[in-house]
Amino acid sequence: MAEIDHHRPLLHRHLDQQGGIAVDAQVAQPPLDLVDRGDDAEGRVARGDGQDAVPHASGGAMDDDRAGAGGGMGGEALGGLGAHGRDDVGSAAFHQRRVGSDGGGTAPPPGAGNAALMGEHAAMIRRDRIRDLLSSGPPPADGRPVVVCGWARSRRDSKAGVSFIDLSDGSCLAGIQVVVPAAMPAYAEVTRLIHTGTAVSVTGRLVPSPGRNQSVEIQADAITVVGACDPERYPIQKQATSLEFLRSIPHLRARTRTFQAIHRVRSVLAFAVHRFFQERHFTCVHTPIITAGDCEGAGKQFHVTTLDLEHPPRASGEGIDWSQDFFAQPVHLTVSGQLEGETFACGMGDIYTFGPTFRAENSNTPRHLAEFWMIEPEMAFCDLEGDRQLAVDFVRCTVRDALAACAPELEFLEKQQAPGLCAQLQQLVTVDFAELTYDQAIAILAKAGRRFEYPVSWGCDLQAEHERYLVEEHCRSPLVVSHYPKDIKAFYMRLDDDGRTVAAMDVLVPRMGELIGGSQREDRLDVLEQRMAAAGLDPGRYQAYLDLRRFGSVPHAGFGLGFERLVCLVTGTQNIRDVIPYPRTPGHCP
């Protein structure tokens, strides 16, 4: 099999007159064959050693695709099952086509329209996306030529003369039904080789479907097995399997619909986060991942070092001589971008961060990760009320975007794992969030007439059971609790006038509990210094932070939000480890 030359430019692009990206036909290269068929009359795409791989763009050499799955079909050669002899789909499917390169008024080949939309991406392998086929309107009765590449979810055989393959290419939740006539040459190979998980390429015609569960289907003219999948060893079944089991095979769980649905929602939410802030003209600030700062109270930190851990250099005493380390001082992975975010807010006004965050807490729960993505907006000239409004708007807008863009995914997830999900999300978008001060919340809990495991008294932190009662039983809606006692909150939160509480607020939602925590920051230098002293912090390490209060200090406020918790909320997922591709938790870094 030929290597894909990743260094060779696949397309040359330039900005056209309208400012869009267009293919420059003048510098277009001749079509690239991604598969060297050699002289094999059957157009084989099998690896010589029987370990098959799907060509894709990101992995460098094709050999990288072998994810240690062993010998697969044991060296069995996998035939291209094309119906057209040498001119089979082995070449048709993996042939680069270029927009406008056909010339001469020839009808566009299958997939060409798609290629025009997708540009360089589609040029890698010319194929139709199932998403496009399902939304392209009814095909003519005699069909429309298409090429589809994907993974079989299941195969059903009918002795009446056809086999049915449910094919998914990941472009959308739905698969498409491929109808394989038994009269097709090498039909026996289809039933022998194509199982759940097999990667195939299909050339055929998109036609109206006489079946009940789909409006269109593909009548196959030829099928190529791109990558075989040994059904005896492939761990994923066509029937639903548990998320717990899928966690043990993180490299394969992207093949499942539940995982795909969750992660399409995650992707849409990530975009919605940026959209929300960008539309409000917040500046996205990339705060550092490696930091010497210590965001007090935000959790244990991971060390970052290049020192030899077996033999670290020692100073005169027994301590490690950090001056010999890469940064000449001890540094860590960030636990929060807030302090750096404040420095930019106190200059650019409204900013937000959205990036990875690392906490070395030994937290083993369905709501915690050692590596997660955090969103932290910060606004100058803003008080707690403005902060609260932004937080509520944020939840509403991002959830609304997910509902609008991911209806099929959310309906699937509702059916699969979260009864009532869509109605709950609709409620989140439309209903008013309840508001309580901490004082009011304590009073309500004291009068709740129920025994809590943790007794309620003023000054105690709200426990999970307290939050759940307030949200799910008392308010029956999302809830914002504000003005907590100063002793249970961080030093940087602005002291209220009564001296008892600080201008902090938490957004609590059903099922998840705390989704957002925020505060107005202490902008008075003297008060901040007093609070740092009371917290036992070394002011020498916070001079930059204090400078913000020395020079042109302004009221400012912000909040922090764990992105994965938002994804859990929107997808109705119980365990946070299922909403991030590779969860990092104590003892686990798969």
Place this chain on the structure above:
RNA sequence: UCCCUGGUAGCUCAGUGGUAGAGCAGUUGACUGUUAAUCAAUUGGUCGGAGGUUCGAAUCCUCCCCGGGGAGCCA
């Protein structure tokens, strides 16, 4: 880290002291434009690991490993 609960076929699970089981998947056959197809047959097991109790242990005890739930910490 603490408490609870679980680990049996590739997957989902039943079996609570006396011959190791079912559904799905796989294989074979039948049947059918099928829809998690259906029907029949069949392959497949170090019952998480190591000790112990017992005539006999998947089952009871101890320790360890791993999963899940709850709590704490926190987002």
